[in-house]
Amino acid sequence: MTFYFPKLHYDKSFRGQTFPLLKPFLKGEEFSDDERTAMYGISEDEVAFVDVLEASDVAILTMSWNYYVKTKQRAKVIQFLKTTQHLNITTWVVLLDDVGIDFPDFPHVKLFRQSGYRSKTPRWHVGLPVFISDPLKAYYNRNAIFERPYVENPTIGFCGFATSNVALALKIKVKIALKNLSYYLKLNAQEPEMILAAAHWRHSILKRLEAHQGLITNFIYRAKYRAGTQNTAQRAASTLEFFNNMKASDYVVCVRGAGNFSVRLYETLAMGRIPIFVNTDCILPFTEAIDWKEHVVWVEADEIDNIGAIVTNFHEKLTEDSFVELQQSNRCLWETKLQLKGLL
Template sequence: MTFYFPKRHYDKSFRGQTFPLLKPFLKGEDFSDEERKAMYSISKEDVAFVDVLEASDVAILTMSWNYYVKTKQQSKALQFIKATQRLNITTWVVLLDDVGIDFPDFPHVKLFRQSGYRSRVPKWHIGLPVFISDPLKVQYNKGTIFERPYTKNPTIGFCGFATSKVVLAIKTKFKIGLKNLSYYLKLSSQEPEAIMAAALWRHSILKRMENHQGLITNFIYRAKYRAGSQNETQRATSTAEFFNNIKDSDYVVCVRGAGNFSVRLYETLAMGRIPVFVNTDCILPYTEAIDWKQHVVWVESYEVHKIGAIVYEFHKALSEDNFVQLQQRNRCLWENKLQLKGLL
């Protein structure tokens, strides 16, 4: 499979809005392929780029649709998409950020996105993993997981922004309501969001789990995102605490944040742990190839009142070998499917 992308579209000042597959290949000339493999787990030998659009199997819009909207360059993006449509070339576009933006319907486009609501979007909107660095290598200089032995009472972990502050919840809901109103008044193209205070909801879910006698909880409640870190030292400390919390737990609670997706889901899998995934109509990646319910404790949003019992019964049904094997399978899933090469 060969890929083409319009290099003139690349904007280094908005590098975070680059289509993820392109980022490892839009580096300085002195950036070696060994460095690329170490940083992105992908090599120039894995991807074939061509310089002529007509010679490609897949065309990629270089920057995210969010970028073109923000910089008022939609016409530039649409010109490229219409050109690929005339040539009948499958075209990949990405939506990034916590909240989606309206995108026109093109029959030849696959729109990749991490956030959004599965029931509200067409099938050609495809789930995209959150691509992360390998936490085992970065945090622990290790290539294999820390295996956890089976115990009767499992340890459930969580470290993150979860607070019972009602005033903050009201402010959050009010802001979301205003943004939604702007959309309905056609003042904004940002997709409407569920009016909810994610940090408060997380807090209530964790408290429910603490009340279940069969679970050992390992929760670190943060009053602010990333513990309010202000500098590199503080960020390093909060990051180490975050991953140590995952390492020292059997299961990890993965609930949406500001956007309707969970980065923690991928961090948990990469660490070889079992996510307790609360589904809020999420758009998960590769659902045709991955049976997600074989890798996570699946909890629908309307089931959170019994989340403790669901986790406990799931754990009780596992044998000692099954428990360890699931840890290994989750790490393998992340390595083989949820890194950049999984797009190919």
């Protein structure tokens, strides 16, 4: 498969809004392929770029749709998409950030996104993993997972922003409602969001698990996102605490945040742990190749009153061998399909 992207679109000052597959290859000349492989897990030998659009199998819009909207360059994108449509070249576009933005309907486009609602988006809007660094290498200097043996009463982990603060929850809901109203009044293009105070809802889910007999809970409640860290040292310490919490747990609660997706889902898989995934109509990646229910404890949003029983029933069906195999399988899933190579 050969790829083309308009190089003149690249804006270094907005590097975070670059299409993810391009970031490893938009580096300085001194950046070696060994460094690329170590940092991004992908080599220049694995991706073929061409300089002529007509010679490509897939065209990639260099920057995110968010970027073009923010910088008032929609017309440039529409012209590019009309050209690739005329040439019948499949085109990849990425939509980043927590909240989606209206995107024009082009039948030859595959729109990658992490946030959004599956039931409210067309099928050509497809899930994109959150690409993370390997926590085992970064924090424990190893490639193999820390295997957990099967025990009758499993440990459920969570470390993160979860609060019972009602005033904060109300403030967040009002803010979302006003943004939604602005969309319906055609004052902005941000897609409507579920009116939900994620941290408050997450807190209520954790309390349900704490109340369920037979589960051991290992919860670290934080009153602010990333514990309100103010500098690099504090951030490093809070991140290590986060992964140590996973390391010491069998299952990890994965619930959406401000956007309708969970970064924690991918971190949990990378650590070889079993996610308790609360589905809020999420757009998961690679559903044609991944049976997600084989890798997670799947809990629908309207089932949270029974979340403890769902976890218990899932665990009771496992054996000593299958429990360890699932940990290994989840790590393998992350390594093989949920890194950048998975896009190829």
